[in-house]
Amino acid sequence: MNKFRFYFILSITTLLLFSCSKNSNDFVAVPLRDFNEQFTADNQLIEDYLNSHYIVITNKPGDQTDQDVVIEEIPSGGTQPTIMSYQTNATFPKLFKKEIPLHGITYTMYYLVLREGTGGLPANANNHPTNVDNVLTSYKGTYLTKSTVSNVTTITATPFEEIKFPQKMFSLYDVIRGWAEIFPKFKTGSYEDGPNGTVIYKDFGAGVMFIPSGLAYYSEGNTSIPSYVPLVFSFKLYELQRIDHDGDGILSVNEDLNNDFYMYDFRNTSAYPVTPTNLDDTDGDGIPNFLDTDDDGDGFTTKLEISKGTDPLDKNSHP
Secondary structure, three states, X not given: OOHHHHHHHHHHHHHOEEEEOOOOOOEEEEOOOXXXXXXXXXXXXXXXXXXXXXEEEOOOOOOOXXXXXXXXXXXXXXXXXXXXXXXXXXXXXXXXXXXXEEOOEEEEEEEEEEEOOOOOOOOOOOOOOOOOOEEEEEEEEEEEEEEEEOOEEEEEEEXXXXXXXXXXXXXXOOOOHHHHHHHHHOOOOEEEEOHHHOEEEEOOEEEEEEEOXXXXXXXXXXXXXXXXXXXXXXXXXXXXXXXOOOOOOOOHHHHOOOOOOOOOOOOOOOOOOOOOOOOOOOOOOOOOHHHOOOOOOOOOOHHHHHHHOOOOOOOOOOO
C-alpha cells in the first residue's frame, strides 16, 4: 500500500506504459487511462455494488470477532436493506460520502461507519488519527470487477489480503490515498491484557471503505490486484501513533493549523495540476508545516526557535 511507489510508477506510466509485441525490438505504447473517465466507471461499479449487496455485522463486545462484517449479494426477491440505503440511517451503521480533489478532478468516495469508536477510556473526542499518523488496524481487502454474459451482469468481489492480528503500525502518510482519507473519520477504543499475552480491544472504530482505483493503485496492477479496479476494505481501528514528520519538536497533529485532521503536500504537480491554497502552511512557501523545518520562513529553524522560547510561527520573532 506504499503511496510513494504508486506515485513513482504513476509518473512513469503517465508518459508511456510499454508492452512487448511478438518482435522483441518493437513496443506498443499504452497511454494511461483518463482519470475522470476511469473514476466515472469505478464510481458506477461501486454504486451498483452498494445497491445490490447487504451487510451482516457481528456484535460481540470484547471478542476478536466484534464488528466483523460480511457483505453478500441480495438474492432475487430478497428484502435485505442495501448498503446504499444506510445513507438515510439516523444511527450507525451509516453510509457517508467524501469528496477528494486529486489528479485535476474531484473523486467521490463512499465509506460505511459501523461504529465510530469511543476514543478510549475516558472517552476522548479527539483520539482519532490525522491523515499522516500511524495506525494499528486489522482489515480485509477485496477488489471489484464486473462482467456481462448473455445480458446478465455480475459483480465479483475477490479477496486479496486479510490481517486479523496486526503486529505493526501502518503510516497513513505512506499508504494509498483512500486509507488516509477515511481513517481520520474514526476513533480508537480501549484495550486490556488478555490471556496468554494477548490484547483485548474494545469500543474501537470499525467501518468499510469503497475506494475508486484513482485513490488506490490505478494502473499499478500486480499478481494480487489487477490494474484499474476499485477496492473494498473492512477495517477496525485499534490504536494510533502521533508522528513528528519534520523532526522539529512539534507533533504533526499540532501542525494542523485549521484543526481538520488533514494535512497535504501540494507540490506534486501530477497529483495537483492546479495548486490549492494550503491552510497548513504558515509562510506560504509551498511546504506544509508538518514537513517544514522553518515554519515561519524567517531563516531560523522551528526547533531552534522553540529551544530559545520564541514563537516559531511569527517571522518577526527571532531567537
